[in-house]
Amino acid sequence: MFALPLTSHAELRPLESWMAEEFLDHMDRAREHISPWVSPTFAAADLAEARALLRRYADLRARDAGGIWGIWLEGTLVGGVLFVSFDAALGVCEAGCWLEPGAEGRGLVTRAVERIVDWAVLERGIQRVEWRTNAENTPSINVAKRLGMTLDGTLRQVYPSGDRRIDIEVWSVLAGEWRSHRTQAAADTAETIDS
Numbered sequence: 001m002f003a004l005p006l007t008s009h010a011e012l013r014p015l016e017s018w019m020a021e022e023f024l025d026h027m028d029r030a031r032e033h034i035s036p037w038v039s040p041t042f043a044a045a046d047l048a049e050a051r052a053l054l055r056r057y058a059d060l061r062a063r064d065a066g067g068i069w070g071i072w073l074e075g076t077l078v079g080g081v082l083f084v085s086f087d088a089a090l091g092v093c094e095a096g097c098w099l100e101p102g103a104e105g106r107g108l109v110t111r112a113v114e115r116i117v118d119w120a121v122l123e124r125g126i127q128r129v130e131w132r133t134n135a136e137n138t139p140s141i142n143v144a145k146r147l148g149m150t151l152d153g154t155l156r157q158v159y160p161s162g163d164r165r166i167d168i169e170v171w172s173v174l175a176g177e178w179r180s181h182r183t184q185a186a187a188d189t190a191e192t193i194d195s
């Protein structure tokens with residue numbers, strides 16, 4: 001219904017509970033690729049799990065405590081972005097993302113996260129946007145870097161994984177840094193158009 005263009009072929013839209021079947025079809029294409037990097041409940045394995053996940057995010061959205069948005073590429077749901085948590089009173093939120101493999105390498109997630117962080121910082125007054133990622137997840141770390149985030153630190157051995165434990169990197173961008181990052185990005189775009 002409501003859509004924000006990301007490119008001439010891709011758009012960002014609310015991902016709602018009634019889209020569970022479409023979400024599951026997308027997960028069937030994405031599950032193997034994303035499973036090592038996302039929480040086990042996210043990579044829904046059947047329709048009941050897909051419904052439960054989307055309902056959980058609908059509930060978070062209703063409580064202004066999180067949310068989920070899908071990325072459609074030429075009409076097909078290929079990934080999305082989310083606020084895992086969102087606390088307007090505290091001024092802190094955590095963003096996240098995923099893509100099915102065929103949609104990687106086009107800047108879709110970077111653009112989509114920019115949209116939701118713009119909303120969080122410029123419209124909702126969020127002061128700190130966090131990005132938590134497995135320390136071995138180079139593509140996710142690269143997204144954080146493209147967004148102008150800073151590595152706050154590494155939480156060591158947070159989760160079990162087989163016979164070892166996973167380190168989590170915490171990246172963040174503060175409201176003032178985000179405004180500077182966006183101003184610089186707009187100036188770079190204007191320069192490219194002029195040249």
Ligand SMILES: CC(C)(COP(=O)(O)OP(=O)(O)OC[C@H]1O[C@@H](n2cnc3c(N)ncnc32)[C@H](O)[C@@H]1OP(=O)(O)O)[C@@H](O)C(=O)NCCC(=O)NCCS
Nearest residue numbers: 034037097098099104105106107108109110132133139140
């Ligand atoms: C993390 C993940 C979403 C990153 O996907 P991605 O395609 O690399 O990220 P983007 O959509 O922002 O695209 C960036 C890529 O497109 C390229 N690109 C092309 N046009 C671009 C543009 N206009 N702007 C930015 N990047 C652009 C970039 O160079 C980059 O490619 P590179 O890494 O080969 O240099 C994806 O790897 C994934 O889903 N992984 C599994 C799930 C996961 O890890 N989720 C995060 C948990 S914290």
